[in-house]
Amino acid sequence: MSASIAVLKAEARLFRREPGSVFWILAFPLLLLVILGLIPSFREPGPASGGARPIDLYLPVAVLLGVILAGLTSLPPALTAYREKGILRRMSTTPVRPAALLAAQVIVHGAAALAGGIVIIAVGRLLYGVPLPANPAAYALTLVLGTLGALVGGALIAALSRSAKASTTTATLAFFPVAFTAGVYAPVRSMPEVLRRVVEFTPFGAASQALDQASAGSWPALPLLAIMLVWITVLAGASVRWFRWE
Amino acid sequence: MAIIEVDRLRKSYGGRTVVDGVSFAVEEGEIFGLLGPNGAGKTTTVECIEGLRTPDGGRVRLAGLDPVADRKRVTPILGVQLQHSDLQGKLTVREALELYSAFYPRPADWRSLVERLGLTDRLGVRFEKLSGGQKQRLFIALALIGRPKVVVLDELTTGLDPQARRDTWHLVGGFRDEGVTVVLVTHFMEEAQHLCDRVALLRSGTLAALDTPAGLVESTGGATVVSFTPSRRLDDPELAPLPAIRSVRRLDGDRLVVTGTDETVDALMSMLALNGIAARNLRVESASLDDAYLDLTAKEL
Known part of the structure; x- marks a missing residue:
């Protein structure tokens, strides 16, 4: 157990030495929120959104964006590089299983995504008066599920990629449609009815809607949570099934 | 144990x-x-x-x-x-x-x-x-x-x-x-x-x-290694009759490396002289582990 904790501590320290990961996961979504908030029309209540301002709708999107960048974009090359450089192999000759190293990477990326989310919520409140989530427990649950979804999705990309380079390419290609479903280009709530129904079946479309509902104070609709759980289970199963240690 | x-x-x-x-x-x-x-x-x-x-x-x-x-x-x-x-x-x-x-x-x-x-x-x-x-x-x-x-x-x-x-x-x-x-x-x-x-x-x-490394070297028969570049091509059948010959390797540029004993070297020299073949850059050494290795991993003559 103490060996696994030593691995986790080392990986957390190494994560902080990766300026790229730190920027994309922690700084970029926050910057996006701050910049959007500087646009005056984003701080005016929109006609179609029942009193909510565009910045209020974009805050959960910025949180999800950090989650996606952590799990789907940053995690896969990190995992693949550990395999590619023989770091997993070296570890498998010690009493510690190499799975401890993969787990540490997943935990560190997940923690970074959640920490980034908390900072975004705080900054949104302080700078632009975005209301705090009216149902914090539901919000936290949804955020954790969304983060898990992104992490297992990233783990699957790592499992299927032959090299760190290939996993970066796959992750970049995956990013755009996934960001779309999360509402980065247009909030899911404001999408046309048919499109919204389809997007709600994707992990981040469901997460986006669930976060919206939790922000407003209710519990997310059960089907949304169920969709997320199914995705997490399937992606996790697939990545464990196909992960190559060498 | x-x-x-x-x-x-x-x-x-x-x-x-x-x-x-x-x-x-x-x-x-x-x-x-x-x-x-x-x-x-x-x-x-x-x-x-x-x-x-x-x-x-x-x-x-x-x-x-x-x-x-x-x-x-x-x-x-x-x-x-x-x-x-x-x-x-x-x-x-x-x-x-x-x-x-x-x-x-x-x-x-x-x-x-x-x-x-x-x-x-x-x-x-x-x-x-x-x-x-x-x-x-x-x-x-x-x-x-x-x-x-x-x-x-x-x-x-x-x-x-x-x-x-x-x-x-x-x-x-x-x-x-x-x-x-x-x-x-x-x-x-x-x-x-x-x-x-x-x-x-x-x-x-x-x-x-x-x-042991010494044993391996010895297994090549306390061998002597001759390397030289002959003035004309020497084929294996010409070399095979030499006494106590163990192996012949061919390096780039027609260079030959013959492993055998001192007897092999004597016979080789006479054979070359008899046929009017010059041996350029001639070197005679006792075998090292290198030679034993090459000898053991080389094909039989």
Whole structure:
């Protein structure tokens, strides 16, 4: 157990030495929120959104964006590089299983995504008066599920990629449609009815809607949570099934 | 007592047999060399000893344990330096040593290890900034950090400059005094001759010879090696009748290397004189482990 904790501590320290990961996961979504908030029309209540301002709708999107960048974009090359450089192999000759190293990477990326989310919520409140989530427990649950979804999705990309380079390419290609479903280009709530129904079946479309509902104070609709759980289970199963240690 | 037993080991990848019935035993405290050309099955053999691969046939035991089935009991007594295996680039030397110390129940004091390996002034340096020799020394430290009974070093000095190579040999030679058993995979004859108590020579997946380095050299018959560039081409049938001839190798630019005894050399010289063939750049040497290796891995004449 103490060996696994030593691995986790080392990986957390190494994560902080990766300026790229730190920027994309922690700084970029926050910057996006701050910049959007500087646009005056984003701080005016929109006609179609029942009193909510565009910045209020974009805050959960910025949180999800950090989650996606952590799990789907940053995690896969990190995992693949550990395999590619023989770091997993070296570890498998010690009493510690190499799975401890993969787990540490997943935990560190997940923690970074959640920490980034908390900072975004705080900054949104302080700078632009975005209301705090009216149902914090539901919000936290949804955020954790969304983060898990992104992490297992990233783990699957790592499992299927032959090299760190290939996993970066796959992750970049995956990013755009996934960001779309999360509402980065247009909030899911404001999408046309048919499109919204389809997007709600994707992990981040469901997460986006669930976060919206939790922000407003209710519990997310059960089907949304169920969709997320199914995705997490399937992606996790697939990545464990196909992960190559060498 | 043998601490490593390899008995009729077989391993193939996708129908291609890489190790085909190799048997040997390594005694406790011994420095044991595994030699052979690329693709002879050296790395696969040690990977079976390390428990990284499951043998297709035969039996491997490390301190009486099955390296695959008894992983939990094998890893604490095994230290490994792998070919093509890095550390996290941004991990410093100190962090790597502290991390790997945490993996073992009774780790060695890494400070004294580092001092012996001459890495004390590199403790704060990240792995990616180390020179090749420093990386290798760190790998040796990591292989030793769990106080292993057996250390496997795979191509330890490949890519090192001659000075770093000699420094590394000196370190590995020091293990002997501590009773650590070392399995050394190498394709440098000089390294094997310098370090190893005994050497197993692999050739296309089978054991070609198993002896002390001196014994291997002797097995070539206290041989004499003649190398020269003849003024006209000499074919094998012309050379075959020479007495006590063991092997003929052909190098680039028509150069011939003939292994035999002094008698062979005398007969060769007369034969050349009789046929009016000049021997350019003639060199006569007594055989080294290099010659024994080439002799044993070369095709029969």
